[in-house]
Amino acid sequence: MLRLTWVQPEDLVGHELRQAALDGREASAVAARWHAAGGPPAPLAAGASARPVSRYLRLLANDLLDELAELPSSLADDEPSDLAAIQALCPEWPVSPGAPAAWDGPVFEARLEAAWLGRAAGCLLGKPVEKLPLDAIRALARAAGNWPLAGWFTARGVPAELLAEHPWNRRSAATSLAENIDGMPEDDDLNYPLLALLVLRRHGRRFTTADVARVWLDELPAGRTFTAERIAYRNLLCGLEPPLTARHRNPFREWIGALIRADAHGWTNPGDPGAAAAQAHRDAALTHTANGVYAAMFTAAVIAAAAGGERDVHACLRTGLTVVPPRSRLARAVRDAVRLAREHADFDTVVDLLHAAHGATHHWVHAVPNTALLAAALTHADGDFTASICRAVSGGWDTDSVGATAGSVAGLLAGSPRALPERWTAPLKNRLATSVGDFDGTGFDTLARLTHLEASRP
Structure with a gap:
């Protein structure tokens, strides 16, 4: 059936x-x-x-x-979805530097390649434990002598009874454990940056939400969509237009899907977090509203700051909050997560407190707890690449998605593929599998060049 x-x-x-x-x-x-x-x-x-x-x-x-x-929301005034209304609530919205900066080609391209590699590594690290509860993630890693998490998950040395009690993610187990990684397997967390590149190549940085929809219908197989994206895809096929595609019978409109599509908007607006956030908003509006949109805008702004050369992750996170309505649930959750990460030396304690705050009320794919975890992981890791992706994944919830975004940010901060530990990059073999467009088998160096091209367009 x-x-x-x-x-x-x-x-x-x-x-x-x-x-x-x-x-x-x-x-x-x-x-x-x-x-x-x-x-x-x-x-x-x-x-x-x-x-x-x-x-x-x-x-x-x-x-x-x-x-x-049709039910009215008591939070509507503090959590609008329209960009102009969002900007009106953000008194520190970043001022655009004006004309795009003339970024040094090789240096910026190396930074972008590190971001692509970081996104892939963080995603791949989280894939085998996606959907598993926090205690299962900890038990599996401890049994392999890999806790605190510091390397790829593995079944080697893990008791059979523990693996039977907490099986790996069925779709990912064959491609994302230390013993079987052979390049970067397909994942929606990598498909969406590719789609964003296609949108920019075909429609430029002034693309509309309808342009995003057209590219999806042309290039994205329906079976590769999930949650809010699948609902919006269905709504498009039923003849609905954005932004109604995000609202019609879509209970997932504040989940993490728009956040995982935000990286390319930050990469292509280096040093201009306001423009990155506005670009991410036009993408997100196809599928999400309110806090689901803010998560994408926050992420795009953080990444734009890092892509522009900011090396302090804490400054990048502060920049991200300037594009989020300050009384929104997402802004409050991120501020609290950053505070917890600063107060506690043990990251397990931070994670336990985040789960106590959000676990009972939010689905494990909701944008609010996952964005909070992302901010906590990046804060606690203080810019270190391995610590960033391992903390992000060790926090549970949507492990591959949070790991991917943490890896993108930390890769930018590292500044070059050579600055990333080889144990994370070598298994990727500079090869990405995907069903999007003609990108299957593309190398991350090529993706960096293509991203640089879009960042350089007026």
């Missing part, structure tokens, strides 16, 4: 009810109707429940999703 993930109406209602509790909508009456009718809760980890429901429940689910969308 085919149960397509992330789109079954009966699975979306539970996620929308949880989202309503987070964004200040009173949904108790809708929840009571759903539960009284026998509606199931949202699947805890999987993208779809095991069995379909009756036709009646499916029709009710669609009606309730529309009803939930």
Whole structure:
């Protein structure tokens, strides 16, 4: 039986009810109707429940999703999705330096290659433990003598009973353990920067959200989309246009998907975090709203600062917060995470406190806790590459996505592929697998050149 993930109406209602509790909508009456009718809760980890429901429940689910969308939010004034409204709430929005800077070709290109390599390494490190609970990640790494996390995950030396209790991510186990890594396997965390490059090549830096949609329909296989991206893809095929694609029956609109698409917008606006954030907003608006959009803008601004030559990760993070509405949930979570990372020498303590603050209320793919973890990992690592990706992945939740973004930032700070430890870069073999466009098998040095070209365009 085919149960397509992330789109079954009966699975979306539970996620929308949880989202309503987070964004200040009173949904108790809708929840009571759903539960009284026998509606199931949202699947805890999987993208779809095991069995379909009756036709009646499916029709009710669609009606309730529309009803939930109409409920007013008490947080609307502090958490707008429109760019002009966001900028109006950000008194320290970065001032653009004006004309693009004339970046030194070889130096900047080396920085971009380190960013691509860092993104791949961080993603690959997190792939085998994606979806696993925090205690499982710690147990598997400890059993291999790899805790605190300092290298690739491995099954070598791990007791069979522990592997049976906490199996690796099914899709990734064959390509992302120390014993079987052979180049960078396909992953959505690398597909989306490639798509962003295609958007920029075809439409320039003044691209629209509709341009992003067109490139997706041309180049992105539907089966390579997940959560909010899959909902938006479906909405496009149903004839809806942005930004309605992000809002219509999309309970994942504040999850991490827009954040993982933000790197290229920072890479191509070095030293101009305001422009990077605005560019990331146009991309994110296809699929996300409010805090889901802010996560992308924050990430793009952090990366733009680092791409422009800023070597202090703490200054980069402060720059990222200037493009996020200060009273938003994401801004508060990031500020608290940075504070915790400064207060505690043991990163496990930081992670435990973050999980205590967010774990019970947020799905493991939600942008708010994952962005907080990203900020905490980068702060605690103080710019060190290995520490950045290992702390990001060791914190659980969306391990490959947070690891990827941490690696991108830390790669930029390192400044060159030669500055990255060979144990992280050599297994990648300068080869990326993907189903996007003509990029399959492309080297990270080539991707850096292509990114540099887009960064140099007016």
